[in-house]
Structure formats: C-alpha cells, structure tokens
Amino acid sequence: MAAAETQVTGSAPREAGQSPAAQGSALLGSASLTDPAISAQPTAYYDAMRALDPVHYDEKLRMYLVSRYEDIQTVQRDPITYSVEHGYKAQYAAGFFEEFQQILERDGQGYFPDAIMSDPPYHTRIRKLMDNAFSAHRVRQLEPLIETIVRETIEGFIDRGECDGVKDFAVPVTIRVICEQLGIDVYDADKIQRWSIAVTQQIGRMQNREQMIANARDICDLQNFLIAHMRDREANPREDMISDLVHARAEGEDNPTLAFGEAVSLVRALMIAGNETTATAMSNMLYILATQPEVAELLKESADDDRLLSRFVEELLRIEPPVRGLSRMTTRPVELGGRSLPEGAHLLLMYASANDQQDVFPCSRTFDMERSNLGRHVSFGGGPHRCIGLSLARMEIRVAAREVIRRMEDFRLTVPAGDLKYLPTVATHSIECLPIAFSKRA
Amino acid sequence: MAMGVTVTFVEEGGAERKFEGVEPSQSLMEVGRTHGVSGILADCGGACACATCHVYVDDAWMEKVGSADAIEAEMLDLVSEFQKPNSRLSCQIRLREELDGLRVEVAPNGY
Numbered sequence: 001m002a003a004a005e006t007q008v009t010g011s012a013p014r015e016a017g018q019s020p021a022a023q024g025s026a027l028l029g030s031a032s033l034t035d036p037a038i039s040a041q042p043t044a045y046y047d048a049m050r051a052l053d054p055v056h057y058d059e060k061l062r063m064y065l066v067s068r069y070e071d072i073q074t075v076q077r078d079p080i081t082y083s084v085e086h087g088y089k090a091q092y093a094a095g096f097f098e099e100f101q102q103i104l105e106r107d108g109q110g111y112f113p114d115a116i117m118s119d120p121p122y123h124t125r126i127r128k129l130m131d132n133a134f135s136a137h138r139v140r141q142l143e144p145l146i147e148t149i150v151r152e153t154i155e156g157f158i159d160r161g162e163c164d165g166v167k168d169f170a171v172p173v174t175i176r177v178i179c180e181q182l183g184i185d186v187y188d189a190d191k192i193q194r195w196s197i198a199v200t201q202q203i204g205r206m207q208n209r210e211q212m213i214a215n216a217r218d219i220c221d222l223q224n225f226l227i228a229h230m231r232d233r234e235a236n237p238r239e240d241m242i243s244d245l246v247h248a249r250a251e252g253e254d255n256p257t258l259a260f261g262e263a264v265s266l267v268r269a270l271m272i273a274g275n276e277t278t279a280t281a282m283s284n285m286l287y288i289l290a291t292q293p294e295v296a297e298l299l300k301e302s303a304d305d306d307r308l309l310s311r312f313v314e315e316l317l318r319i320e321p322p323v324r325g326l327s328r329m330t331t332r333p334v335e336l337g338g339r340s341l342p343e344g345a346h347l348l349l350m351y352a353s354a355n356d357q358q359d360v361f362p363c364s365r366t367f368d369m370e371r372s373n374l375g376r377h378v379s380f381g382g383g384p385h386r387c388i389g390l391s392l393a394r395m396e397i398r399v400a401a402r403e404v405i406r407r408m409e410d411f412r413l414t415v416p417a418g419d420l421k422y423l424p425t426v427a428t429h430s431i432e433c434l435p436i437a438f439s440k441r442a
Numbered sequence: 443m444a445m446g447v448t449v450t451f452v453e454e455g456g457a458e459r460k461f462e463g464v465e466p467s468q469s470l471m472e473v474g475r476t477h478g479v480s481g482i483l484a485d486c487g488g489a490c491a492c493a494t495c496h497v498y499v500d501d502a503w504m505e506k507v508g509s510a511d512a513i514e515a516e517m518l519d520l521v522s523e524f525q526k527p528n529s530r531l532s533c534q535i536r537l538r539e540e541l542d543g544l545r546v547e548v549a550p551n552g553y
Contacts, residue, residue: 073553077483131487136513310516375493375520376552386485386492394491 024048032060033325033348033426034206040422042324042429043365046353055339055347061205061426063327063346064339069354069378071337075328075347076383079120082347084385086329088117090346091203096212100202103213108220109227115262116269120384129248129258130266130388133241139391142181146396149176150403158407158440162414165290165434170282170400171275177396178274182267183240184229195222196276197423199268203327204425226267230260242267270389278393280322280430282400287420288320288367289404290411290436295367299405302369311369313397314377319367321379323387324352324429348426351378410439447542449473451497453480454550464537470546471495471533481548488533490514493521495532496549503544504528507535524549 018026027048031038038045049056049067056065066072075082092113093100104111115126132138153173157163175189198218201207207215229242237243245263249256258266289296302308325348330341341347355377356364380387387393413420414435423430446463451474453459459479474482474495483494490513499507510518510530518529529549535541 070553077553127487131489134491135489136491136517140513306512307516307519310519314520372523373521373552375517380492382485382494383483384485388486390486391489391491 021052024052028053028056032058033065034058034060036424039206039424039426040420042352043356046350046356049350050353050357055337055341058348061348063348064336064341065325065348065350066337067350067353068337069357069360072349072351072354072378073382074336075349076378076381076385079123079384081331081334082328083119083331084123084326084328085118086331086344087327087346088114088203090329091205091327093202093212093216094205096207096209099209100212100216103216104220104223107217108223110223110261110264112223112261112265112268114269115258115265116388123384125250125253125255126258126262126266127384127388128250128253129245133244134388134391136391139395142177142392143395143399145180146177146399147403149173149180150399154403154407161439162435162437165286165436166279166283166431167433169286169404170279173282173400174275174279174396177278177392178271181241181274181392182229182271183233183238183242191221192271192275194218196272198222199272200276200423200427201425203427204423206424206426222268222271223264226271227264230263230267241270245270273387274389274392276430277322277428278389278396280428281317281320281393281397283431283434284320284322285316285397285401286404286411286436287413287431287434288316290413290434291417292367293411296405296409296411298367298369299401300409303402303405308369309398309402310394311374312401313394314374315367315369315371316397316401317379317394318355318361318371318374318377319365320429321351321355321377322428322430323379323381325350325426326381349378349381351381352429354378407441408438409441412437447537447539447544449537449541449543450545451479451482452545452547454548455480466537466539466541468537469533470497470535470537470544471531473537474532474548479548481551482532483551484533486533490517490531490534493517493531494551496521496524496551497530497532497535497546498526498549499528499530499535500545500547501528503541503546506540507544510534521549521551523552 054068058065101111157168171193175192179187195218198215201215230246233243233246245266302312328347330345332343334341380390414437421432446465448462450460464473471484475484485494486492514531514534518525
C-alpha cells in the first residue's frame, strides 16, 4: 500500500509542526479501528500503537489491539491463556448474537459454531482431521488445475485491456479453485461471493442490525446449499473434500468421527476461508502492480524461477496481509506488552502491524523479496492455529502472479487510489472493487 | 526388531534430548513435538508449510537422511537467515531402522 499510505491517514487531522509522538497520541486518543478512514488506511494508526501504546484499548470495539510482533508471538504460542474459542465467540455476530442464532436455527438447519475456532485439546482433534488435506506436497499436484483456471479467467477479460481486479479476476479464480476441491460442480459465483462476505462480516464488528439480518439469511442459503452436498456425499462418496470430511476418521482418537454439525462448520469454513482471503491477496497483488511499477518489474524477472516466485508471494503476503485482525480472549489475568490484562480481556491481533515492525522487517514499506526472514511474517497467524490452507493460498497466488505477468504489462489504476473502497470489517483489509487497465503482452 | 530407534535432539541452549525405543514410521518432528523438544513448534502439523520444525542434521547422518526436495527447499529458503547446507524440516524426515542413532540440532526460529 506504499503509494496510498503516503497520504494523510486517519480521522485526526495532522497539524504541520506537530511532533510525530503528538500526532500519534492524538490519533490513538480520538480514533478507532472501526472508523472508515482508519479502517481503509490503517498504517499510521498501527505505527502509533506500536510506538506509544502497544496493547491499545479501542473504546469503540471494547478490545485490546495487540500491535507488536513479539506480543503477537507470545499470544500465538500460548493457546490456553489466550483462547481462540472465547475470543471468537465474543466477536461472532457481536451485539446481535441471539437474533443471529435464531435466524440460523429457523432457516439454515441450525447454528453450527466453527469447530476449528476452538482450544486444545478439542482443537487438536479437529485439526488432525484436516492437516493432510493441505500439505505442500498435495497442493503441488493442483498446480496444473489452478493454472488452467487462472488462464481461462484471464482469457475472459484480457482483450478488453481493463478489468475489475476483484470481480473479474481474484474472486472467480478462488471460488472455482475451492469449489473444485470441495467437489461442487454447479454454482453461482456471485452468490458464493455474497455468502463469503456474509460469513466474514460476523467477525468484522462493523455490521448494523439490518446488515446482520441480510447476512444471516445469506448464511442460511449457504448452509442449505452445503448440507445438500454433504447429504449426497454421505450416500455417494467421491474424490473430493466434502466426501473426505463427511467420512473423516482420526485413527487412535477416542472419538474418531466428526459430528454432523462439526462437519458442516468445517465445510463452511473451507468454502469461505479458502476463498475470500486468497481473493484479497490476489487483488492486493494487482493493486501493487498497478501502483508500484518497480514491483511489476521484479515479478517479471521472477516469473520463471520457483524460488524467486515463492519469495515474491511471501513478501506480498507480508506487506499486505489479507487477514488483519483475529481475536483471542484471556482465560486468566496476565501481563502482555507491559499491560496488565484481566481474565476475559478481548484481544485483536493486528497482523499487518507486526509485519510492519522495523526491527523485525527493516524498511518495512519497501517491497523487498530478498529479506532473510521472509517466513517470519504473521499473515497466516502462528502457533497451533496457523492457517491450515496456507499452502493452497500460496499456490493460488503464485500461479496467479505468474500467469498475470506473462500475459499483461503496464498495469495502472483507472481511478485515484484514494477512491478505492475497502470492505467494512476489522478482520480483513479487502479492496471491494479494483478498476485497472493494462496492456496485453505480445 | 521392534525395539525402535534412538534419536537425539540438541536444543538451542545446548541441552541434549535423547529418545530411545522410538517407533519408526513417524516423522522426526512428531517425536520432538510429543516430547516437547524446545524449538520444535510444528505449527502446520507436518504439512511442509511453515518451517517451525527446522533442524540441522549432524554431518555424519546427512547422507542417510538425504537432502530436502524442491518443495521443502523453498520453505527453508524463507528462513534463509538460519539456513545451512545441512538444514532439514524434521516433519519431512520419516524415521526408519537405518536412522537409528540420528542426531540433529534444533535451528533457531527467531522468536
């Protein structure tokens, strides 16, 4: 985001001559992560937190924002003190939960809490059932399929010389990949995108009641759609992930199979998590190519070298993490980053802030593929909850980057960067619509 | 037979953790994680996707253990600050009788 982030950021006006500390302090005092201007361009807010108040209480969110790299690591390494289950529950449909649950029970065949958003030892059992599906070696076998999907998607718009990077490229690619994996042959991509946003809005903390009701209805549709596929695979197993989950067994465990509600929540999680966040990463890539021509040159030089391409993808994820804030809740009083937290403190881990920390990633706003610690970014989280789909995400982004740079060049935004809209959510940093123009490469 | 194999981890501080009678057919990472070897975090659960089970294989064992394949090498490249010629991800080292006596040093992970 280097280009856009040089603009004045945040709702607190910056007075000429004010010291950086005073500016940062004013920003922290007056602003919330939920303010639209901060939410769209949060870098200065993150900088102020790390410098002045690393575990900052956001009054509007009623959450502690954890902004420093080392504190996020501490939280991720201690899943018992910092509970995902409690943090996620407190975040989910916050403010409207009971009504949300009633809608799901009435029209969506049930409210199925996310089994994966849980704590050990329960989480360990669930995670074991999913780990093998996403190994780097298994995902590598998907490369030709993903390549075909990306190429066909590009063919759909390349002759126009312009496209919406989100709607024409990132979203259709990721939806088709995850539907192929799940074994869903016939689907409406627009609906799936709407469902995805409806689910992620539940941890976004920026929906009002009317939006919650519309989102809950969309999630009912999503569940009814997925459950129909699951019922079919119960009777007719196929080579796909829905069948894998419906028939999953964790050998050696006391309770080796998944309850139906657990399985619904996992299929739903795969559909959504494997889609919205990866699409955001691809949109971010196009945004960077369109605003930093030198990065497009780097990609051109890296496209045919697996090692360089892998580094390109990782630096892209570090500099622009799609997921910016997931929650935890303390299960006991604990000190974090010099602040005493009570039991039940609700935390938001600010991944983009940690990735921006200068003593971990020097010149953090510079796209630098040669960093010797690229793998230390926290865009996939860390600890036992580290993103399970990370290899698939990396592979999709890698193929997208390679195919885009092989076929197109001279990328540019067709609207001012300041006019781009971001989804209203604290959980991700997602461009809603990305109009770009480009030239077709000879 | 059925006696299992012996493997030794040297933790970052120098402490030796020796495990005898280890069931082969699991990965070296699984042994380290089960016994809480410091530095074997294994975030991704053995999917060759996170480089948090990074070890340096004792030179005497390199030939038998073998080198990383292309996918593992890419993952090790992302932690190049700690990468050495004898770097391996322990989740990708499947234990077998031939590796009885294996000795590895746990690599730092930067946090």
